[in-house]
Amino acid sequence: MKFPYNETVLEHFKHPRNVGELEDADGRAMEGSPACGDMVSVTIKVNDDTHVIDDIKFQSYGCASNIATGSIITELAKGKTLEEARKITWKQASEELGGLPPVKAHCSVLAVEGLRAAVRDYEEKHGLVTEQDPTTMEVVRKRLKHVMNPLSGLDIVRTDLVKAIEVHSGVARVLVDLPSNHQFAHAIKDDITDKISPLWDIERVDVNFTE
Amino acid sequence: MADDLFGEMVYLDNSAATRLDERVLDAMRPYFFDTYAVATSDFGYSLGVEAREALDGARSDLAALLGAGEKEFIFTSGSTESSNLALKGVALALGEKKGKHLITSAVEDFPVLNAARALERQGFTLTVLPVDSEGFVDPQALEAAFTPETILVSIQHANQEIGTIQDIETMAGMCRQAGVLFHTDATHSFMRLPLDTGQIPADLVTVSAHTMHGPRGTGGLYVRKGTPLAKWMDGGFQEFDLRAGVEDIAGAVGFAVAAKLITLEETERIRSIRDHLLDRLLGEIPHTTLNGPRNRRLPQNLNVTFHYVEGESITLQLDMRGFAVSTGSACFSASLEASHVILGIGGDHERAHGSVRFSLGRYNTMEDADAVFEALAEVIPALRAISPLSPKE
Numbered sequence: 176m177k178f179p180y181n182e183t184v185l186e187h188f189k190h191p192r193n194v195g196e197l198e199d200a201d202g203r204a205m206e207g208s209p210a211c212g213d214m215v216s217v218t219i220k221v222n223d224d225t226h227v228i229d230d231i232k233f234q235s236y237g238c239a240s241n242i243a244t245g246s247i248i249t250e251l252a253k254g255k256t257l258e259e260a261r262k263i264t265w266k267q268a269s270e271e272l273g274g275l276p277p278v279k280a281h282c283s284v285l286a287v288e289g290l291r292a293a294v295r296d297y298e299e300k301h302g303l304v305t306e307q308d309p310t311t312m313e314v315v316r317k318r319l320k321h322v323m324n325p326l327s328g329l330d331i332v333r334t335d336l337v338k339a340i341e342v343h344s345g346v347a348r349v350l351v352d353l354p355s356n357h358q359f360a361h362a363i364k365d366d367i368t369d370k371i372s373p374l375w376d377i378e379r380v381d382v383n384f385t386e
Numbered sequence: 387m388a389d390d391l392f393g394e395m396v397y398l399d400n401s402a403a404t405r406l407d408e409r410v411l412d413a414m415r416p417y418f419f420d421t422y423a424v425a426t427s428d429f430g431y432s433l434g435v436e437a438r439e440a441l442d443g444a445r446s447d448l449a450a451l452l453g454a455g456e457k458e459f460i461f462t463s464g465s466t467e468s469s470n471l472a473l474k475g476v477a478l479a480l481g482e483k484k485g486k487h488l489i490t491s492a493v494e495d496f497p498v499l500n501a502a503r504a505l506e507r508q509g510f511t512l513t514v515l516p517v518d519s520e521g522f523v524d525p526q527a528l529e530a531a532f533t534p535e536t537i538l539v540s541i542q543h544a545n546q547e548i549g550t551i552q553d554i555e556t557m558a559g560m561c562r563q564a565g566v567l568f569h570t571d572a573t574h575s576f577m578r579l580p581l582d583t584g585q586i587p588a589d590l591v592t593v594s595a596h597t598m599h600g601p602r603g604t605g606g607l608y609v610r611k612g613t614p615l616a617k618w619m620d621g622g623f624q625e626f627d628l629r630a631g632v633e634d635i636a637g638a639v640g641f642a643v644a645a646k647l648i649t650l651e652e653t654e655r656i657r658s659i660r661d662h663l664l665d666r667l668l669g670e671i672p673h674t675t676l677n678g679p680r681n682r683r684l685p686q687n688l689n690v691t692f693h694y695v696e697g698e699s700i701t702l703q704l705d706m707r708g709f710a711v712s713t714g715s716a717c718f719s720a721s722l723e724a725s726h727v728i729l730g731i732g733g734d735h736e737r738a739h740g741s742v743r744f745s746l747g748r749y750n751t752m753e754d755a756d757a758v759f760e761a762l763a764e765v766i767p768a769l770r771a772i773s774p775l776s777p778k779e
Contacts, residue, residue, distance in 0.1 A: 178705065188702065194772045205774065209736040212696060212715060212724070216774040234774035238698035238715070242772065325724070325735070358729060 180239055183273040188239040193249035195232040202297030206289040206321070208366050213237035213282045215245050217289035219252075221297050226257045233289065237282055240275050244283035247271050248290050257294050263287060281329060288321060310374045312340045315347055318374075322366045325359050336363075338385060345378035347371050355384035396709045396754045400597070400686060400747030401546055401574055406640075407599040407748065413643040414601065417636035425624075425633050437635050444635075444642035451645055452591060452608050453582035460625040461638050464605035465573040468592035469497035469540075471607055471618070471629065472569040476538045476590070477505050478616035480567075485535030486510045491523045492730040495546045497592075498571050499726075502540065511535065520679040521550030521731050525557050529564075538567045543591075544575040547714060547727040547743055548678030549687030551579065555586045562587040567613065573597055573605075574684055577648040589613045595637070599748055600644030604637035656746045657685035663744060663755040664688050670759070671766055677728060677741055688744040689714075691728075691737045692762075694776045695769040700742055703765040709758050714741040736775075 178185060197203075200218035207214040214237065220230040231252050233245040247268050252260040265284045269275045275283055298304050308314075316332060324334045331337055331351070339350040349367055353360055364382040371380045397405065417440060425441045426434030446456035462468045477488070490502045492514050506512040513531045515523050523541055539561050544551045554570050561568035569590035572581055576593040583591065591608035595601050609615055609628065621630025667690055668674055677689040692700065697713025704711055714725025715738065724738035733741075744758070770776045 178702070180702075185706070188699075189706070191772055196774075209734075209739070209775065212735065212739045214774055234772055236694065236773045236775045237696050239702050241696075242699060362735065 179276065180243070181273045184239065184243045184275065187243035187246040187272065191233075191235070191242055191246035193232050193246070193253070194234065196234060197230060197232050200293075202293040202295075202300070204289050204292030204296055206292060207237070207285045207323070208362060208369075209236065212325070213241045213285055215241065215285045215289040217245075217248075217286075217293040219290075219293045219297060221257065223301070228252050228255055228257065228260055231290075231293075233286065235286075237285070238279065240279040241282040241285060243272055244268050244275070244286040245289070248286045252290055257297065261291055261294050263290065281323060307375060310342055310347070310376050312342055314374065315340050315342060315349070315371060318370045319349065319367065321370055322363065325362065331363065331367075342377075345376060346381060347374075347377050347379070348381045348383065350383050350385065352385045354386035357384070360384055394708065396750075396757060398709060398711045398744045398746065398750065398754070398758060400750075401743070401745035402712060403596055403602060404599045404747050405749060406601060407644060407647060409647060410600055410640045410644045414636040414640040417639055421635070425635060441633055441635050441638050444638040447642040448593075448606055448645060449608070451577065452593075453584040454608055455611065457626060458583075458609055458611055460607050460609060460628050461633065461641075462605045462607055462629060463603055464596060465495075465571065465592045465594035466497040466605075468594070468605045468607040469495075469569070469571055470501045471615070472590040472592060473498065473501040473505065473538065473540060474618055475615040475628070476567055476569070476613075477508075477510060478618055479614040480537040481510065485533075485537050487513070487533050487535035487537065489513045489515065489528065489531050489536060489539045489541075491515045491517060491541050491552075493517050493521055493545055493548075493550070493727045494540065494542050495571060495573065498540050498542065498569075515541075517550075517730055519732050521545050521548050521727070522679070522682075523552055523557070525553055525560060528557050529560050532560075532564050532566065536564070536566050538569060540569040540571070543570045543572040543581065544579060544684040544687075545678065545727060546574050547687075547725060548689045548731065549574075549684035550678050551575070551682045551684060554588065558587045561589075574687070577645050578653050578685055583608060583610065590615070595641035595644055598644045598648055601637050601640040604634060604641045606641065652748065653685050656748075656750065659750055659752055659755050660685060660688050660744075660746055662752060663759060664690075666755070666759045667762065671763060673770075674766075675737070677731065677733070677737070686746040688746075690742060691733070691740045692742065692766050693736070693740055694773045695766060696739050697741060699769050700740075700762075700765060703769070704758070704761055707761045707765075709761060711758070712743045712745075713739075714743070715739040 197218040201221045202219045205216045216234045231249045235242045235245045265287045320330045320332045324331045338352045341348040368380045423433035425438035449456045449459040558568040567589045571592045573594045589610045594605040673693040675691045697715030714728045728738035
């Protein structure tokens with residue numbers, strides 16, 4: 176039989192490690208959206224003195240590469256410090272799994288982003304984030320790289336859907352190059368709002384469409 | 387029952403392609419090795435005359451099955467070519483003379499939808515009719531969409547993904563009344579549903595051998611006598627000067643034999659297996675929704691959404707257990723786009739992502755239905771257990 180994934184990926188897909196949700200989590204994150212077809216949630220338990228991740232669990236709504244990456248990422252992060260965990264890359268996760276099909280990069284990168292977001296969540300809650308720099312266009316653009324364009328499976332920045340970004344007195348404006356009645360307009364708008372509104376100095380997110 | 391990696395595959399993707407029936411192969415074989423000459427006229431050499439007789443025989447058999455005359459059926463390379471010829475052939479014949487407006491539906495298969503879009507890019511106006519939550523086109527909406535410029539309506543007979551059977555008799559009648567040509571894509575319904583061109587005033591009908599245990603690469607187009615259709619693949623004068631190219635005698639013979647092998651009895655047997663699987667899935671696996679109608683549905687088709695899980699994970703889990711099915715999930719498709727049919731019936735992306743199509747054929751049994759059900763009864767709860775979307779216990 177010929178499967179589209181290697182043995183290691185299939186093994187993690189069939190028997191994912193560290194599945195579930197930590198009830199008393201110190202950091203939690205949810206990446207992706209059902210519209211894009213993939214979601215990952217990550218919860219972590221952190222030792223407040225050593226900043227070591229004592230426990231980690233994930234959940235996945237997604238394809239095999241999404242599930243397998245979620246599984247491997249929990250194995251890589253467990254026992255690591257927050258600093259070390261933050262540096263785990265998609266490339267590392269992919270290598271650990273013996274390689275993933277390139278077309279599936281966007282499904283699997285979510286798990287890595289989920290881990291980073293959970294670490295960030297812990298840091299924000301524990302006052303470890305010292306830099307409170309004002310949000311700039313570049314900060315918004317960076318966050319928009321986490322919003323998927325379901326038409327291509329790549330992010331909306333890379334696929335040139337973001338026509339303009341403005342940040343002015345607490346309001347972030349994003350102009351998306353799609354008709355407002357496009358089948359994905361609503362999903363993309365929700366996703367952009369979810370990604371931008373948590374920024375500490377943003378009070379409102381306006382998403383507009385070119386047509 | 388198939389075990390993990392070895393053993394027999396239970397194939398439940400018969401709307402994509404079917405296993406060739408040995409009897410079809412036996413009927414085709416002589417045209418590869420014995421009567422391999424090109425089909426010639428009555429004045430050609432004997433081997434060529436024999437070939438032509440075989441081709442004409444296959445043609446008249448297939449035409450008869452559609453209630454048509456033998457000069458009203460042409461062979462093509464499959465339903466993609468048939469639908470392209472129907473849409474582009476009519477557009478080329480009538481676009482300048484009569485008008486440039488075409489009407490189709492949102493849930494057509496890609497050959498019709500994309501041929502229509504290609505014509506739109508060439509300056510034709512296209513109306514894409516929406517469908518209701520079960521996939522039905524409203525005939526009143528069709529009538530309301532007619533303009534003096536309308537030249538062709540293309541509405542499928544039955545849907546490739548969710549099995550919805552359209553009321554083509556009414557819609558073809560409306561077209562006839564309005565002086566508009568009517569094409570229907572019957573790729574999935576031919577021989578599984580009654581389709582008599584004496585009763586249904588369709589002008590063009592797409593059919594294909596690959597969905598009925600016949601050879602892949604052979605299809606046909608019914609062309610009602612007098613239908614204005616321009617030839618757009620130029621070459622010789624084959625197929626009543628509508629489709630150039632050396633005829634595939636073996637394919638034509640195989641198609642006719644395959645079509646004749648389908649019986650009402652077999653179709654009813656397939657329907658009862660489908661109904662059994664449908665009842666078990668909807669009755670025993672919670673949070674499962676039927677896509678498409680319960681009745682007025684293609685007998686070999688079943689399509690359900692298992693909520694909170696993603697289709698590629700389901701198909702891979704089934705594949706590892708020896709079952710072949712397909713899904714409307716974006717992750718499964720080469721284009722990474724969710725099914726336009728599930729979105730067309732008003733489903734959201736989550737509904738498309740968790741959708742699974744089971745399409746049955748001649749070689750499926752009641753045991754197959756029970757086996758795939760048992761596999762899903764394991765796979766779906768296991769995938770839901772790791773999904774963040776699953777409702778909390």
